[in-house]
Amino acid sequence: METTQLQASRAINQAVEKATQLDVNANISVLDSFGHLKSFLRMDNAYLGSIDVSMGKAKTAMLFRMNSEAVGEFLNPENKTYGLVNTSGGLVGFKGGMPIKSQGNIVGYIGVSGGSPEQDFEIAAAGSNI
Structure with a gap:
């Protein structure tokens, strides 16, 4: 399913609203359902x-069509998956990345960075359900 401009804008706006509430200046990336950049916002500062x-x-x-921290579980050294973090151009296995869903269907992906892992998760979650 192609990600629309309206869907990407909605995800960004909802994420910015949560970031503002948390007093976090975040970078917010939205990828379309094929993994290409659809929208990006770097908040002031x-x-x-x-x-x-x-x-x-x-x-x-x-x-992996799952939250980035869930992928991070596979990257733990005790799982003996040495080098997996370096595949696909590099994986980021901590909180702040997740699918964007509309009516239960994945329509894109959001990634947030700028606060603590918990804050990034909250901001991404706010933009993940449009």
Whole structure:
């Protein structure tokens, strides 16, 4: 399913609203259902270093169709999956990336970086249900 501009805008706007409530300056990436960048916003004063992290979280969620922290469980050293983190151009296995759903269907992926992992999760979650 193709991700529409309206869906991407809705996800970004909902995420920005939550980031503002949490007083977090975040980078927010939205990928379409095929993994291509559909929309991006760097809030004022958001860290430049978090741009790639937000995109990596969204990409990780897209590649496995699950939250980035769930992928992170596979990346734990005790699972003996050495090198997996370096596949597909790099995986980001901590909170802040997840599928965007509309009426129960995945329509895209969101990645957020700029706050703590918990804050990034809350911001992404706010933009994940449109």
